[in-house]
Amino acid sequence: MQGLDLTLDIAQRLRGHWRRSLAEPLRGRSAILILHRVLPDEQEARLPHRAPYCLGPESFRHLLMSLVEVARIVSLDTALKPHRDPRACIALTFDDGWRDTAETAAPVLDHYALPASVFVTTGLLGKPRGFWWEVLAEGLWSRQRLGLIRDTLGDAGLPLPPMPPKHPDDAYSRALLRYLTMLQQAPASRLDDATDCLHQALGQAPHGLDPFSLRRLEASGLFRFGAHGVRPHPLDMLDDQAASFQIRRSRHDLAKLCREPLDAFAFSDPQPSSRLKQLASQCGVQVGLAGSGGWLSHHDDPLALPRMPISQPVAQSPGRLYDWLLGHP
Numbered sequence: 001m002q003g004l005d006l007t008l009d010i011a012q013r014l015r016g017h018w019r020r021s022l023a024e025p026l027r028g029r030s031a032i033l034i035l036h037r038v039l040p041d042e043q044e045a046r047l048p049h050r051a052p053y054c055l056g057p058e059s060f061r062h063l064l065m066s067l068v069e070v071a072r073i074v075s076l077d078t079a080l081k082p083h084r085d086p087r088a089c090i091a092l093t094f095d096d097g098w099r100d101t102a103e104t105a106a107p108v109l110d111h112y113a114l115p116a117s118v119f120v121t122t123g124l125l126g127k128p129r130g131f132w133w134e135v136l137a138e139g140l141w142s143r144q145r146l147g148l149i150r151d152t153l154g155d156a157g158l159p160l161p162p163m164p165p166k167h168p169d170d171a172y173s174r175a176l177l178r179y180l181t182m183l184q185q186a187p188a189s190r191l192d193d194a195t196d197c198l199h200q201a202l203g204q205a206p207h208g209l210d211p212f213s214l215r216r217l218e219a220s221g222l223f224r225f226g227a228h229g230v231r232p233h234p235l236d237m238l239d240d241q242a243a244s245f246q247i248r249r250s251r252h253d254l255a256k257l258c259r260e261p262l263d264a265f266a267f268s269d270p271q272p273s274s275r276l277k278q279l280a281s282q283c284g285v286q287v288g289l290a291g292s293g294g295w296l297s298h299h300d301d302p303l304a305l306p307r308m309p310i311s312q313p314v315a316q317s318p319g320r321l322y323d324w325l326l327g328h329p
Helices: 003-020 057-070 099-112 132-141 146-155 170-183 188-201 211-219 240-257 274-282 318-327
Strands: 030-035 071-074 088-096 116-120 223-227
Touching: 057 071, 057 099, 057 318, 088 099, 099 116, 099 211, 116 211, 116 240, 132 146, 132 170, 132 188, 146 188, 211 223, 211 240, 223 240, 240 274
Parallel strands: 030 088, 071 088, 088 116, 116 223
Antiparallel strands: none
């Protein structure tokens, strides 16, 4: 860590400890954190187009060690129960079911004997396809067959990407983040069709977990698995029939693979609408997890329990993490 970064981190840590000493401690509080990916390369995880949803091994360990100073890391079921412990109860959830959850995150959690819940996008489970965001990000950043990427997206009627320079840098990474964020508003079926073709043509490895890894992690006793839909898209963008299919099918897929799948369903939507919560209830969902929010409370809607997303900047600094946790309502 550079001198300035170290000074800032110490200041943030002291400020965090000062705030912890105030009259509003963490006694009896519980929260659910959302993580997505833990990459094997810290520098790759810190790139602007990855930092919102990726950690590296170093920042992941920093996150865990910072959390255990102020909280108990518990299972999801435990976090949902009231308690009077002076330390907060924190449950870790991983969304989507990335392959690096098994390859990079799981060994660290296993080393410290910390539990986690993984919510799986079942349409990518063991399939030779990828998450549309990462198919494009990986292809463009590594300059894989740029003409093919541009032509495929153009033929699908999707906005064309910014072409990378010979040596992509942080400026291009930020431009790529803006482009990928804009694409989230595109029709889901077009994105899926275009990136399924590109994933195969670019020779990328499968992004999702395979069934063997899922069963191995479940057998360890530290990991539980729940449903997160069939494809990685916000369900509120879909009509009633398509959204209901995503919920029912992913729960059915998990029931066939897991001995004890979680009852909870994790929405990728930051705040699921009343329509979506009603559809989930009709599909048999009794506990739903939202894609954003703060601390758990007894006032929460059981079909939209809040979760706190973890990003790279928050995870790598104890001071930022303490301030961030205490700053949430």
